Amino acid sequence: MLLLILLLFSAAAHGQAAARSVGRPASPGKNSWTVRWEPAKLVNGAPVLFRVRPAARLKSLSARWLGHPVYFDYDQPSKTWYGLAGVSLETRPGDYPLELEGAAPRGGRVRFQRRVAVRRMRYPAISLTVAQKYVAPDPEILARVEQEKALKQEVFARSAPEREWAGKFAAPVEAAISDQFGTQRKFNGVLQSSHQGLDYGAPAGTPVAATNRGTVLLARDLFYEGNCVVVDHGQGLLTLYLHLSEIKVKEGERVRRGQELGLSGASGRATGPHLHVAVRWQGVYLNPATLLRLRLPSGAGGK
Numbered sequence: 001m002l003l004l005i006l007l008l009f010s011a012a013a014h015g016q017a018a019a020r021s022v023g024r025p026a027s028p029g030k031n032s033w034t035v036r037w038e039p040a041k042l043v044n045g046a047p048v049l050f051r052v053r054p055a056a057r058l059k060s061l062s063a064r065w066l067g068h069p070v071y072f073d074y075d076q077p078s079k080t081w082y083g084l085a086g087v088s089l090e091t092r093p094g095d096y097p098l099e100l101e102g103a104a105p106r107g108g109r110v111r112f113q114r115r116v117a118v119r120r121m122r123y124p125a126i127s128l129t130v131a132q133k134y135v136a137p138d139p140e141i142l143a144r145v146e147q148e149k150a151l152k153q154e155v156f157a158r159s160a161p162e163r164e165w166a167g168k169f170a171a172p173v174e175a176a177i178s179d180q181f182g183t184q185r186k187f188n189g190v191l192q193s194s195h196q197g198l199d200y201g202a203p204a205g206t207p208v209a210a211t212n213r214g215t216v217l218l219a220r221d222l223f224y225e226g227n228c229v230v231v232d233h234g235q236g237l238l239t240l241y242l243h244l245s246e247i248k249v250k251e252g253e254r255v256r257r258g259q260e261l262g263l264s265g266a267s268g269r270a271t272g273p274h275l276h277v278a279v280r281w282q283g284v285y286l287n288p289a290t291l292l293r294l295r296l297p298s299g300a301g302g303k
């Protein structure tokens with residue numbers, strides 16, 4: 001009996017937050033918040049969609065998650081606030097707090113915290129062979145690589161403060177996946193890095209489409225990436241399209257979901273024709289396959 005009382009007290013103290021991963025039905029009552037997330041089982045390297053139903057009406061909602069800001073928008077049909085975030089590949093398994101802060105309609109701030117479990121994902125290791133210049137670049141090429149590194153940092157930091165994406169993210173090509181995100185990659189026998197994108201085995205010349213609405217931040221030839229297009233979806237969320245044989249958009253151009261960005265190819269450090277697509281969120285690379293599966297509200301977006 002005492003245990004039951006303690007349990008009830010504990011549930012009340014935690015606002016009866018319910019999560020999909022626990023499989024408990026949501027029971028939004030008075031003074032209770034509901035926090036859900038998708039995918040239900042969170043791993044390192046995954047994007048995550050948080051859905052929050054606060055205890056009372058709010059004007060706005062934001063959160064802190066793993067040291068990053070998360071921006072929420074209100075979805076009228078489901079009466080929930082939703083925000084897109086992610087877990088870096090390097091994040092260790094554990095329970096991490098989602099620290100929510102909302103603005104009440106009549107002023108004042110309300111806060112709520114929910115701990116969210118992150119599990120460990122073990123990614124496989126593979127070996128690849130590429131031209132030696134991509135493994136041991138000569139000084140001239142190294143200078144180019146350094147210059148492009150600085151350019152990318154500068155470009156990545158230019159993400160718009162407002163959200164530009166709206167609704168589901170769509171696959172950039174119709175082709176089978178040839179390499180998953182997160183694979184530990186050895187180039188010519190040397191462990192280089194983990195695979196920070198998703199590869200589609202698209203033949204050269206396949207049209208490559210924008211996964212969502214955004215603005216072209218970068219559209220040019222880089223040493224490793226080859227012909228590369230970077231689309232900004234706002235609030236630090238970018239998608240990158242690498243190794244293109246041809247680029248069909250200009251820097252600064254607004255694009256809609258499904259708009260052709262270029263043609264797939266094998267430019268840059270590629271073992272053969274394919275499309276490498278990457279998702280970068282506030283400086284961390286996330287699994288594009290998971291982002292494509294998220295059931296994102298089709299809300300008007302922008303604000």
Ligand SMILES: [Zn+2]
Pocket residue numbers: 179195197198199275276277
């Ligand atoms: Zn790739």
